[in-house]
Amino acid sequence: MNPVRNFVRGVMKSANDNYACQEQASRLPKQSDGQVSNGVKLTGLTLIAVVFLTFLYIYQEVTAVRISYEIKTNKKILAELKEENAVLRYKLALLVSPPNLEKEIEDRDIELCLGDEMKVVELVASAPSPQPARPVKSTKLVSSRKSFIQGLLKSLLSKEAEAEE
Numbered sequence: 001m002n003p004v005r006n007f008v009r010g011v012m013k014s015a016n017d018n019y020a021c022q023e024q025a026s027r028l029p030k031q032s033d034g035q036v037s038n039g040v041k042l043t044g045l046t047l048i049a050v051v052f053l054t055f056l057y058i059y060q061e062v063t064a065v066r067i068s069y070e071i072k073t074n075k076k077i078l079a080e081l082k083e084e085n086a087v088l089r090y091k092l093a094l095l096v097s098p099p100n101l102e103k104e105i106e107d108r109d110i111e112l113c114l115g116d117e118m119k120v121v122e123l124v125a126s127a128p129s130p131q132p133a134r135p136v137k138s139t140k141l142v143s144s145r146k147s148f149i150q151g152l153l154k155s156l157l158s159k160e161a162e163a164e165e
Contacts, residue, residue, distance in 0.1 A: 110155040 094100055105112070 108155075112155070
């Protein structure tokens with residue numbers, strides 16, 4: 001066969017094939033150069049959603065760890081404060097105990113005076129009476145609480161004034 005004829009048949013065949021490809025491409029929806037296909041959009045949105053959810057999970061875990069650390073610290077502080085409170089209550093009990101008060105009075109050489117009147121309250125050991133017991137006035141043997149405190153304060157103030165001079 002003739003080489004020119006073969007060449008022409010080859011060109012014609014490639015032209016027909018090219019025309020068939022163009023015809024198939026024209027049937028597809030046309031996209032401009034700036035548009036992205038729906039599959040790529042869906043893949044991108046899925047990737048963004050996964051990254052967002054991952055960051056959200058990490059944020060929640062970090063927040064939970066931070067809060068648990070704060071709770072642990074607060075428990076430690078609470079235990080220390082309870083211990084300090086117990087020590088202070090013990091010291092207060094020592095300060096107001098009668099033997100310690102008596103020792104302080106003797107150490108400071110404080111003299112207590114008797115009050116102006118004495119109050120006696122009658123206590124009944126049997127069934128309680130319908131009327132409350134009434135205080136009875138008596139001689140100057142026992143000081144009332146108010147007089148005792150006033151005498152104690154006067155003695156303390158006088159001793160401190162003497163010590164300052």
